[in-house]
Amino acid sequence: MHFLSPNLRQLISCSIIATCVSFCCSFGALADLKVSDDGQRTVRLEHPARRIISLAPHVTEMIFAAGAGQLLVGVSDYSDYPEQAKKIASVGNIFSLDLERLLALKPDLVIIWGTGNAKHLAKKLRDNKITVFESEPRTFEEIASSLERIAVLSGTEAIGNAAAKQFRERLQNLGSTYRLKDKETPVSVFHQMVKSPLMTVNQEHFISKMITLCGGRNVFADLKDISSTITVEALMGANPEFIFSSGKDNLKLLKDWESFPTLQAVKKQNLYSIPGDWLHRAGPRVLDATEQLCKDITEARRKNQR
Structure with a gap:
């Protein structure tokens, strides 16, 4: 391009550069x-x-x-x-x-x-x-x-x-706040997934991981299947200190179990409910469920220490 004027050479050079940039961008857009x-x-x-x-x-x-x-x-x-x-x-x-x-x-x-x-x-x-x-x-x-x-x-x-x-x-902050501290013992927890038939979850289920993070222990963690039907007798044998389910009304959950007064969770009124959409949808709002569960387990631990 030595025979072209300096201005024209600059214009052509800029055009070539622009074309190359455009090609590269187009190639990037088409890349998988x-x-x-x-x-x-x-x-x-x-x-x-x-x-x-x-x-x-x-x-x-x-x-x-x-x-x-x-x-x-x-x-x-x-x-x-x-x-x-x-x-x-x-x-x-x-x-x-x-x-x-x-x-x-x-x-x-x-x-x-x-x-x-x-x-x-x-x-x-x-x-x-x-x-x-x-x-x-x-x-x-x-x-x-x-x-x-x-x-x-x-x-x-x-x-x-x-x-x-x-x-x-947020998850890290919840863990720092609620995980078990030295010399603390986990609160034994039962998650009532379904009332009839009575169903719960094992350690592989997401809800069990929430229980652990909050300083609890899933009493049915060792079940073979990720979600399983259990008997009332099995629940009585596990005798959890804390029971929770999905819903909006703790009083209804208490009424469901008040005919079993020997259960620790019933004696201490450690029966809680968490909104089902938070608890059962594996999206960002599981941290809302986790935070609520952690607060409830912390409250139950205080009751247990009285």
Whole structure:
């Protein structure tokens, strides 16, 4: 370019640089987005998702927390948090899904609760060339990383990473405040998952991890299955100091067990309830449930020391 004027040479050079930058950006945009889901499958998208469907209430909550709520074009039944989720059309649930309606919405990503019947549904969706992310967090850390992974697939990393960081910091603070201190003994705890038939959870269940963090001991931690039916006789034998379930009314829970006055939890009136949406949805609000459970177990420990 020695025969061109200096100004023209500068203009051409700038144009070449701009073209290279544009090419690099375009190449980056086309590069695969890749994460692992909770089923240990690799999930790939050529570009950030623009039309997402959630097939579980906890997934809907995580999508909003990760900054991608505006990309939702369909949700499952009972997706009622945050408030904006109520305005999004439901496509059913994993047990009764309107597959034709779902496909008509042309999602580029479906996030599904990755357990039980959902495995068959996930296969159907993949057979229809739909990208599926299976969500089944079993630990606090898996919830935090879910926020990050959903954000990667949605192109909302700044918000998702910030939400995950905030979640981990709050979790650390709860642990520092409520984990057992030296010479403290754990409060023996029974979680009433279902009243009839009477069901509870083992140590692998998320709720059992909450109990441990709060300074409690799950009296049925050693059960074989993650959730199991037990007998009243087994509960009487375990004789927990603390019983909790999901709901809003401690008095109702007390009434349910007042015919068993020899139970330690009944004697000391250590019967508590926690909002079910906090307790049973594996999304960011599990920390609200954890904090409430920790406060209740701490109160029970004080009663035990009297």
